[in-house]
Amino acid sequence: MSLFSFFLLLPFLSLCLSQTPPKGFLIDCGASSGSEINGLQWIPDAEFISTGTPRNLTTPVQVSTLSNVRSFSLQGKKNCYVVQVYRGARYMVRTTYYYGGINGPGFPSPPVFDQIVDGTFWSVVNTTDDYARGLPTYYEGVFLAQGKTMSVCIGLNTYTESDPFISALEFVILADSLYNSTDFNSFGLKLVSRDSFGYSGPTIRYPDDQFDRFWEPFVHNNSANASSSNVSVSGFWNLPPEKIFQTQLGSDQLESLEFSWPQASLPNSTYYIALYFANSNGSSPRIFNIAMNGVTYYRDLNVTVSGVVVFANRWPLFGPTTITLTPVANSTKGPLINAGEIFEVLTLGGRTTTRDVTALEMVKESLQNPPLDWNGDPCMPRQYSWTGITCSEGPRIRVVTLNLKSMNLSGSLSPYVANMTALSNIWLGNNSLSGQIPDLSSLKMLETLHLEDNRFSGEIPSSLGNISSLREVFLQNNNLTGQVPSNLVGKPGLTLTISGNNLSSPPPAS
Numbered sequence: 001m002s003l004f005s006f007f008l009l010l011p012f013l014s015l016c017l018s019q020t021p022p023k024g025f026l027i028d029c030g031a032s033s034g035s036e037i038n039g040l041q042w043i044p045d046a047e048f049i050s051t052g053t054p055r056n057l058t059t060p061v062q063v064s065t066l067s068n069v070r071s072f073s074l075q076g077k078k079n080c081y082v083v084q085v086y087r088g089a090r091y092m093v094r095t096t097y098y099y100g101g102i103n104g105p106g107f108p109s110p111p112v113f114d115q116i117v118d119g120t121f122w123s124v125v126n127t128t129d130d131y132a133r134g135l136p137t138y139y140e141g142v143f144l145a146q147g148k149t150m151s152v153c154i155g156l157n158t159y160t161e162s163d164p165f166i167s168a169l170e171f172v173i174l175a176d177s178l179y180n181s182t183d184f185n186s187f188g189l190k191l192v193s194r195d196s197f198g199y200s201g202p203t204i205r206y207p208d209d210q211f212d213r214f215w216e217p218f219v220h221n222n223s224a225n226a227s228s229s230n231v232s233v234s235g236f237w238n239l240p241p242e243k244i245f246q247t248q249l250g251s252d253q254l255e256s257l258e259f260s261w262p263q264a265s266l267p268n269s270t271y272y273i274a275l276y277f278a279n280s281n282g283s284s285p286r287i288f289n290i291a292m293n294g295v296t297y298y299r300d301l302n303v304t305v306s307g308v309v310v311f312a313n314r315w316p317l318f319g320p321t322t323i324t325l326t327p328v329a330n331s332t333k334g335p336l337i338n339a340g341e342i343f344e345v346l347t348l349g350g351r352t353t354t355r356d357v358t359a360l361e362m363v364k365e366s367l368q369n370p371p372l373d374w375n376g377d378p379c380m381p382r383q384y385s386w387t388g389i390t391c392s393e394g395p396r397i398r399v400v401t402l403n404l405k406s407m408n409l410s411g412s413l414s415p416y417v418a419n420m421t422a423l424s425n426i427w428l429g430n431n432s433l434s435g436q437i438p439d440l441s442s443l444k445m446l447e448t449l450h451l452e453d454n455r456f457s458g459e460i461p462s463s464l465g466n467i468s469s470l471r472e473v474f475l476q477n478n479n480l481t482g483q484v485p486s487n488l489v490g491k492p493g494l495t496l497t498i499s500g501n502n503l504s505s506p507p508p509a510s
Contacts, residue, residue, distance in 0.1 A: 022212045024091065024172040025083055030054035030068035037063060040206060045070060045169070051079045051372060055165075057100035066098040066136055069165040072154055076372030078116065078384045080153035081169055085145040089173050090184060092211060093117055093143055093152060096168035097127045098136040103162040113164040114155035117143055119380025119397075120188060120349040124157070125164075136167065138214070140191040142174065142343070144184035147354060151376040155384050172211055177237040181313040182272060182345070189272055189343035193262035196339050198247035208241040215241065215339065220249050220259050236309055238274055240339060245278045245307065250325070250336025252281070257325040257335050262342055268318040269344050273297075275323075276339040278307035288335035291324045292317070300328060303336065314345060352379040352391065355419055356399045360386070362416035363402075367409055390425075398422035405450065406430040413451075418442045429453050429474065437480075439463050448472040452497065455479055460503070464488060476500045 021040055028035065028042040032054065035042045042065060052070040061067045072079045085091065099110035110127045120143075127137040143150070150171065154164045179189060195218035196204055206212035250257050279286050290297040290310065298310045325335035351357075360378050364370045371387040378399060379391035390401035399420050405427045412435035413428065423443050427450040434455040440446060441463035448471060449464070456478040464473060465487025473488065477500035484503050488496055 020210070022172040022206065022210065024170065027081070027083075027169040027171075028065045028068070029166045029168055030056075030070040031065075035064055037065065038206065040212065042168075045081065048081045048083055048169075049079065049375075051076060051375065055102050057098075057102060059100045061098065061100070062136070065096070065168045066100070069098070069100070069102060069167050071102060071163045071165045073163055074156060074160065076156075077387075078153045078155040078373050078376060079164075080116075080151045080376035082149050082151045082375070083171050084148065085150045085171065086173070087145055087148055089145045090176065090178065091143055091145055091150065092140060092170070092172040092174055092213065093150070094138055094140045094168075094170040094172070095125075095152065095166060096136055096138045096170075097125060097165065098167045099127060099131050099165065102165060107162040111162045111164050112157070112159040114157050114384075115139065116151075116153040116155055116376065116381060116384060117141060117188070118146070118151055118348075119351045119377035120346060121381045122152075122188075122346070123190060125154075140214070141346070142179055142182075142184070142189040142191075144188075146185070146351060153376040153384070170212075174211055175239060178211075178239060179272065179343075180237060181311065186348055188346040188348055190346050192264065192266065192271070192342045192344055194339075194341045195261065196244040196247060197249040197337050199244070204241055204243050208243045210239065210241075215244055218249075218261070236276075236307075238309070238341070240276055244276060244339040248280070248336045248338045251334050252284075253334045254327050254331065255334055256327070257337070259323055260320060261323050261340060262321060265320050266317045267344070269316075270314045271317050272311070272313050272341075272343040272345055273315050274309055274311040274341045275337060276307070276309050277301070277303040277337055279303040279305050279333075279336070281305075281333060284333045285331055286327075286333045286335060287331040288325045288327045291326070293322055294324075297323075349380045350395070350397050352377050352397050352399065356422070359414075359416045359419040360389075360399065362414045366412045366414035368411040369409060371404070371407070392422060401425040401427070403427040404431070409433060412436075413438055413456075415439065421445070424448070424469075426450065434479075437461055437475075441466055443467060445469055448474075450474045451478065453477045457481065459483070460485055460488070460498075462487060465491060470494055473497070 026040055026042045027045045029045045031044040052072045055071045056068050110131050112126045115122045115125050123139055130137040194215050196215045197218045199217045200219045204215035286303045288301055289299050327335055364374050374386050378386045378389050379397050388404040389399055392398045392400050400422050409431040415438040418440050421442055424445045425448045429450045430453040432455055436458035437456055439461050446467050447469050452474040459482035462485035465485050472495045474497045476497045480501040480503055
């Protein structure tokens with residue numbers, strides 16, 4: 001298999017599929033109650049997010065899910081939805097945005113911001129052009145659930161001038177066969193375009209598409225109706241809707257078909273591409289070559305009445321794209337094409353080690369006022385790491401520093417902090433933390449422990465003296481009592497500061 005491209009020609013098989021609603025979560029952001037739209041059940045978002053403000057639009061909208069948003073202030077650098085998922089399942093994740101002027105007359109244009117899925121930067125959200133035409137903007141991707149939860153985060157960037165927002169968020173479980181040539185442990189797919197060629201009606205979606213994928217109309221001067229009576233779409237790995245085979249680009253004339261697709265100019269990247277074909281006149285062979293920007297994509301494609309799909313999982317493209325279908329010498333009819341999908345291949349940004357994520361969630365729960373951006377993946381993407389968190393480089397991403405000094409924190413320090421075994425620095429000085437200092441003996445790499453100017457009480461854990469890497473322990477100005485552990489006093493290479501407590505010296509060694 002080539003690193004850059006992989007072609008597969010699939011004849012369609014006959015399988016039985018039930019037409020049931022998509023499985024997953026359809027989240028109406030900012031809504032106070034659930035609703036049913038076109039046979040699909042939408043639920044409010046409150047259980048999936050703890051930040052932001054629900055707001056109602058005052059402008060007319062196309063569908064009810066656009067009538068409200070969840071809006072986020074400019075204080076936190078990211079705000080995250082967290083959804084329970086099935087580990088190992090493949091999800092279509094779709095976000096929808098319709099501004100509606102919610103930030104007031106001083107901001108007539110929508111804000112520009114980022115969206116993140118788990119630890120991976122997904123895309124910049126720029127809805128300006130669509131909003132000017134009165135349209136919502138949606139983004140779609142395909143990602144593997146690598147844990148028990150998935151997060152989608154709204155992140156501020158340097159262009160964000162007013163409060164970011166989101167209208168809807170969908171997590172839909174896909175069948176295992178869909179887009180299965182992609183290594184979803186290493187990559188995600190970001191939708192660029194999905195079109196039904198020669199079709200001019202409304203967007204094709206559920207119930208025609210069992211996963212509620214959107215197939216947009218694409219009209220060209222070679223558009224034509226076609227017959228799909230003999231196409232068995234259940235045999236396609238990507239399970240397209242049968243309706244896409246009712247129209248086509250192409251004709252019976254023995255001439256090349258050339259058109260620009262996708263219509264947007266593409267960034268320099270690699271792309272997953274699937275092209276769908278079915279010969280509406282099976283008695284006459286249609287055999288042709290496919291080229292993209294003059295580069296051969298597939299040779300001698302024989303399109304049958306039962307249909308074929310040709311796809312590439314790592315095809316390099318840059319700028320405008322032209323597809324050319326050229327009939328070969330022994331073809332009796334001209335080329336045709338029914339539909340196409342193209343995704344940009346995203347390299348996943350990695351995830352913080354589950355052990356550290358769980359520990360940090362427990363630390364967050366023990367704090368009464370944790371930082372606003374403590375949502376989503378703690379370390380990734382690195383420009384959106386949690387406030388006060390420093391993480392390691394490399395494939396195994398660990399938390400190495402916890403620095404929340406002088407942040408007006410209250411609450412306690414969870415014992416689960418000791419589960420972050422890569423920690424080398426804990427700096428929590430000048431807050432209002434109370435309770436006992438937990439046992440940190442499992443932190444074998446800990447070098448500095450700064451808990452000064454808080455309200456910690458109880459005794460100093462003697463286990464601190466067993467951490468050989470420890471170089472600084474600052475505990476001054478707390479409410480600590482009891483004796484100073486003897487294994488800390490006079491420990492070589494350790495700076496110990498304990499003034500401002502109610503401590504007694506250890507008894508002299510016998």
